Amino acid sequence: MSADRLASKGSDARLTAVLRTYRVLSSLAAPLAPILLARRLKRGKENRARIGERRGKSRMPRPDGALIWLHAASVGELISALPLIERIAHNQLNMLVTSGTVTSSELAAQRLPAGVIHQFLPLDAPRFMRRFLNRWQPDLALFVESDLWPNMMIETSRRGVPMILINGRLSENSVRHWRSLPKTIANLLNRFDLCLARTPTDAAHLSELGAPRVITTGNLKLDVPPPPADAGKLKSLSDAVTGRPVIAAASTHAGEDAMVIEAHGRLRGNFPGLLTLIAPRHPERGPDIAEIAQNAGLSVALRSRGDLPTAQTDIYVADTMGELGLLYRLAQAVFMGGSLVRHGGQNPIEPAKLGAAILHGPHIWNFTEIYDSLDRARGAEPVADVARLTAGFASFLNDASARTRTTEAARATVDALGGAFDRTLRSLEPYLMNLMLRGRRNPEV
Numbered sequence: 001m002s003a004d005r006l007a008s009k010g011s012d013a014r015l016t017a018v019l020r021t022y023r024v025l026s027s028l029a030a031p032l033a034p035i036l037l038a039r040r041l042k043r044g045k046e047n048r049a050r051i052g053e054r055r056g057k058s059r060m061p062r063p064d065g066a067l068i069w070l071h072a073a074s075v076g077e078l079i080s081a082l083p084l085i086e087r088i089a090h091n092q093l094n095m096l097v098t099s100g101t102v103t104s105s106e107l108a109a110q111r112l113p114a115g116v117i118h119q120f121l122p123l124d125a126p127r128f129m130r131r132f133l134n135r136w137q138p139d140l141a142l143f144v145e146s147d148l149w150p151n152m153m154i155e156t157s158r159r160g161v162p163m164i165l166i167n168g169r170l171s172e173n174s175v176r177h178w179r180s181l182p183k184t185i186a187n188l189l190n191r192f193d194l195c196l197a198r199t200p201t202d203a204a205h206l207s208e209l210g211a212p213r214v215i216t217t218g219n220l221k222l223d224v225p226p227p228p229a230d231a232g233k234l235k236s237l238s239d240a241v242t243g244r245p246v247i248a249a250a251s252t253h254a255g256e257d258a259m260v261i262e263a264h265g266r267l268r269g270n271f272p273g274l275l276t277l278i279a280p281r282h283p284e285r286g287p288d289i290a291e292i293a294q295n296a297g298l299s300v301a302l303r304s305r306g307d308l309p310t311a312q313t314d315i316y317v318a319d320t321m322g323e324l325g326l327l328y329r330l331a332q333a334v335f336m337g338g339s340l341v342r343h344g345g346q347n348p349i350e351p352a353k354l355g356a357a358i359l360h361g362p363h364i365w366n367f368t369e370i371y372d373s374l375d376r377a378r379g380a381e382p383v384a385d386v387a388r389l390t391a392g393f394a395s396f397l398n399d400a401s402a403r404t405r406t407t408e409a410a411r412a413t414v415d416a417l418g419g420a421f422d423r424t425l426r427s428l429e430p431y432l433m434n435l436m437l438r439g440r441r442n443p444e445v
Contacts, residue, residue: 018184022150030125044284053120056131063094066435069138071098073147078104080220081144083421089113106321124149145169157191165195167220170205178209186210199369218420226353227325240308247393248277248327251346252337257289261296263390277327279318286319328354333396335359352410357403359383359392379410
């Protein structure tokens with residue numbers, strides 16, 4: 001990239017009025033960060049021991065040599081990027097991974113390769129982002145999907161750091177919003193060296209809104225390996241549920257748990273010993289889900305308390321992190337959450353790869369392409385309400401051959417849609433090779 005282009009991309013003089021206003025307001029709000037962080041801490045949305053990272057501070061040293069920074073907003077984005085992180089780290093390149101949620105930090109602790117550093121992304125105020133970038137001095141920045149904070153992008157581009165969007169997507173709501181601010185979004189997207197889009201539709205949207213170089217590489221989430229399951233934990237839980245019909249609801253959101261529990265109540269008379277596993281998207285909701293089940297007259301156990309389901313347990317709440325692999329391996333049918341409420345759906349790829357029959361609601365815009373392909377192939381069953389959810393579970397529990405046809409169709413569909421990892425890696429190779437060849441000294445921080 002030319003020096004002139006770097007200067008034009010990073011110059012505040014070229015910012016739109018909207019971006020200049022945003023930078024002024026976010027600067028003025030920075031002194032209020034302790035109040036905001038204290039409130040988030042009280043709600044379990046921050047890690048007390050690492051609260052300084054939200055202001056760009058860190059106790060960890062920057063490693064010697066070139067450093068690649070990858071930002072993934074939350075759990076789903078981080079999971080999709082894990083194979084890429086592992087490949088880059090395998091090539092002896094230093095990596096810094098940032099995310100914005102406590103649950104994603106817990107996942108990072110479990111699954112990032114040795115030597116890969118995790119930090120919380122600072123709040124998007126200029127002073128915090130400058131402190132963060134001065135500390136880490138990345139040589140390449142990879143941003144996953146759509147978590148694009150203006151000060152993060154402006155401050156990064158001002159330093160001449162090449163920025164690449166990977167697995168890029170823009171929801172229809174985002175596109176409609178940005179069309180009303182065309183110069184602002186173009187100013188931000190023009191800072192990218194390269195945008196790697198999930199779908200042709202995403203690529204068209206990115207190009208329309210001002211991204212200078214866009215390639216459709218496919219959805220990285222389709223190439224993610226099935227989630228692991230600890231062998232000892234899997235045996236313990238499997239032994240506890242042996243002989244029972246088991247259904248699950250994965251990554252549920254508020255409002256869906258009551259529907260799943262109602263479905264369980266309607267099913268239990270026809271399926272003696274039925275056990276329903278519920279894994280909330282946010283584990284801290286576990287006690288609330290237990291209360292709903294108890295109010296429905298059902299016996300409930302919480303995994304976070306170290307409980308295993310007994311013969312009397314109706315609802316088992318898996319309110320822990322990183323254990324969906326257990327549920328997908330045990331349940332005959334899985335309802336994917338975030339789809340009976342207006343959230344946009346959760347990723348169905350992992351249960352498809354592990355052979356669970358999938359049910360989902362109508363609100364699936366986060367994964368439209370995947371769910372459309374699954375539904376066309378009859379690799380998933382759409383449900384619109386509690387009645388259809390109950391009927392869907394009953395159908396899969398009653399008919400093992402139908403369940404097998406569904407799971408085989410789902411696995412074949414997901415396999416056919418793969419390949420995004422290889423295409424993404426090929427697009428990144430020139431940047432990675434450049435860093436591998438030239439290296440750099442350890443900066444003073």
